[in-house]
Amino acid sequence: MENKKIWLSSPHMGGNEMKYVQEAYDTNWVAPLGPNVNGFEQDLKNYTGAGCVSALSAGTAAIHLALILLDVRAGDEVLASSFTFSATVNPITYQCATPILIDSERDTWNMSPEMLEKAIKDRINKGKKPKAIIPVHLYGMPAKIEEIVAIANRYDIPVVEDAAESLGAKVKGKHTGTFGTMGVFSFNGNKIITTSGGGALVSNEAEYCQKATFLATQARDDAPHYQHSHIGYNYRMSNIVAGIGRGQMEVLDKRIAARRTNFDFYTQELANLPVSFVKEPEGFFANRWLTTILTDSYEQREKIRLALASENIESRPLWKPMHLQPVFKDVPAYTNGVSEDLFNRGLCLPSGSNLTDADKERIVEVIKGCF
Numbered sequence: 055m056e057n058k059k060i061w062l063s064s065p066h067m068g069g070n071e072m073k074y075v076q077e078a079y080d081t082n083w084v085a086p087l088g089p090n091v092n093g094f095e096q097d098l099k100n101y102t103g104a105g106c107v108s109a110l111s112a113g114t115a116a117i118h119l120a121l122i123l124l125d126v127r128a129g130d131e132v133l134a135s136s137f138t139f140s141a142t143v144n145p146i147t148y149q150c151a152t153p154i155l156i157d158s159e160r161d162t163w164n165m166s167p168e169m170l171e172k173a174i175k176d177r178i179n180k181g182k183k184p185k186a187i188i189p190v191h192l193y194g195m196p197a198k199i200e201e202i203v204a205i206a207n208r209y210d211i212p213v214v215e216d217a218a219e220s221l222g223a224k225v226k227g228k229h230t231g232t233f234g235t236m237g238v239f240s241f242n243g244n245k246i247i248t249t250s251g252g253g254a255l256v257s258n259e260a261e262y263c264q265k266a267t268f269l270a271t272q273a274r275d276d277a278p279h280y281q282h283s284h285i286g287y288n289y290r291m292s293n294i295v296a297g298i299g300r301g302q303m304e305v306l307d308k309r310i311a312a313r314r315t316n317f318d319f320y321t322q323e324l325a326n327l328p329v330s331f332v333k334e335p336e337g338f339f340a341n342r343w344l345t346t347i348l349t350d351s352y353e354q355r356e357k358i359r360l361a362l363a364s365e366n367i368e369s370r371p372l373w374k375p376m377h378l379q380p381v382f383k384d385v386p387a388y389t390n391g392v393s394e395d396l397f398n399r400g401l402c403l404p405s406g407s408n409l410t411d412a413d414k415e416r417i418v419e420v421i422k423g424c425f
Contacts, residue, residue, distance in 0.1 A: 060417065062368040063244040063344060066309060066408040071301030078293045086271065088293030090300055095254070097303040102221075102229040104237065104256035106263035109291035109299075110270055113218040113240030113253035117188065118145035119266045119289065120214045120236045120255060126151050126185045131386075133173055134188040135165045135197075135216070136375040137393035141240075142190055142216050143376050154184060155377045155387040161335055163396055164197030165189040171205050173388040178209070187213045191220035191230045192373070193402070194246070194313070194343035195332055199225055199233045206234075214238065218253070221246055222310045222341040231256050241295075246309050246343050246407070247302035249295040312407035313342040316414065320345050320403060323418040327425055328354075344405045346372060352398045358424045359401055365420050372400035 074090050083089060095107040110116050126132060128150035134143050136155035146153045156173055159166040170187065177184055187206050189197045199215065206213045213234030217223070220230040221239050231237025241252040255266045268274075273286025291299075302309075321331050329347040334340050349355045355371065362369045374397050377387035404417055 057366040057416075060367045060404050060409070060413050061406060062370055062402060062404050064406045064408065065243050065248045065250075066406060068301050068305035068308075070304055071298045074297030074300045075294055078297050083293040086290035086292045088296070090293045090296035091291055094291070094296040094299040094303070097300060098239070098254055098256065101303065101306065102232055102256060104229070104232050105258035106256065106260045108255045108263040108266040108270065109296055110253045110255060110266070110289045111291055112251060112289075113216075113238050113242070114141045114145060115270070115287070115289040116238040116253045116255040116266075117142065117214065117216065118148050119269055119287070120238065120262075121145055121149050121151070121186060122269060123236070123262055123265055124186050124212050124214070130185040131177060131182050132186045132188060133170065133184045133211075134376070135190040135192075136377045136387060136389070137163060137192065137373055137396065138190040138216065138376065139218075139373055140376065140379065140381075141218070142188055143382065146188075151185070153376070153382060153385050155375075155382065155385060155389075157375075157387070157389040158392040158396065159198065160392060162192070162195050162197055162338070163332055163393075164192050164195065165202060166390065166392070167198055167201040167205055169388045169390060170202060174205070174209050174211070176388070183209070184211055187211055188216055189213065190216040190218075191223060193332075193346055194220045194223050194341035195334070196220060196223050196225045196230050196338050196340065198335075199230065203233050212236075219245065219343045220341055222306060224339040226337045232258065235259070236262055241299060241302075246313065246341055247299070247306050249291070249299040249302070252291050252295050252299065309407040310341045313345075313405055314340075316405050316407075316409060317342040317345045319414050320347070320418070324421060327422065342405070344402045346400055346402050348396065348400050350399070354424070355399055355401050358421055361420050361424050362417070365416070367404060367417055367420060369404065370402045372397050372402065
């Protein structure tokens with residue numbers, strides 16, 4: 055008989071999601087607006103301390119709208135983390151702009167401030183000042199966002215934080231997503247909380263959220279008939295999935311605590327093996343969305359991954375950097391070898407907040423068996 059499947063990061067319901075969804079059904083609020091959307095936005099605002107929130111259909115939609123609000127157009131350049139999922143970079147191309155990819159630093163695995171400033175200076179010298187910077191808070195570990203924002207401010211370039219993986223993570227008590235001009239969250243099915251699919255744009259400038267919501271609802275002008283002065287998008291979150299989000303927000307702190315407990319378990323159980331973990335710099339608080347390990351070699355990483363797969367346990371290599379992706383092979387990249395090395399040697403371990411003690415014991419026994 056096959057072992058029970060252990061997923062990398064599966065949805066984890068809290069219990070009250072159906073209450074909000076049922077209310078939406080009972081009151082016939084099944085459109086992309088309604089009390090749950092408003093309530094979910096307020097919950098996110100209260101939790102993160104953001105000035106305003108616009109609930110959207112996906113984190114990708116939020117990045118796209120952020121670039122539109124920053125007037126990114128054809129021919130412009132946008133700096134972005136190379137070590138990330140493609141959804142960070144794809145919206146740049148939606149605007150017919152050019153991604154400029156920035157490599158990572160070793161401490162957090164996120165965008166290197168040193169490489170960022172090098173790229174800014176070089177692009178300006180080439181006659182093209184970047185229109186925006188998109189750093190990512192990877193796997194729930196905050197980037198060196200204070201340094202990144204300071205550099206951005208020196209050159210007067212707005213920052214859009216991709217905090218899709220880092221809801222609840224903080225630097226010196228301040229939530230990721232709230233440092234830059236705008237921030238982006240994702241509530242995809244594998245995230246720390248989910249709305250099945252969904253995202254949000256946050257900002258400390260109310261005008262950005264108002265404009266995002268306007269564009270996300272097909273940019274309909276204030277008129278008794280359908281009139282449009284701008285190109286709009288069907289990017290608004292529905293009242294149904296927002297109901298799931300409201301239930302999930304009630305257990306968010308518990309989910310973060312469970313993910314951090316997973317990390318602590320792995321670090322303790324694997325302490326005597328030749329694997330390493332990314333640690334929190336001073337003042338950083340990671341939500342530990344995924345626990346990741348760095349092995350000694352590509353061969354060792356694959357040995358562990360395949361051993362886990364043979365036992366019906368899902369794991370995943372770290373993100374393949376965007377500058378190595380076929381679709382972005384021709385865009386400018388400022389690299390230092392860090393993200394490529396991390397990709398070759400790193401592995402994401404099962405990290406769901408619904409992992410049982412037995413699940414975790416099973417996982418570490420397989421890993422130990424590889425040594």
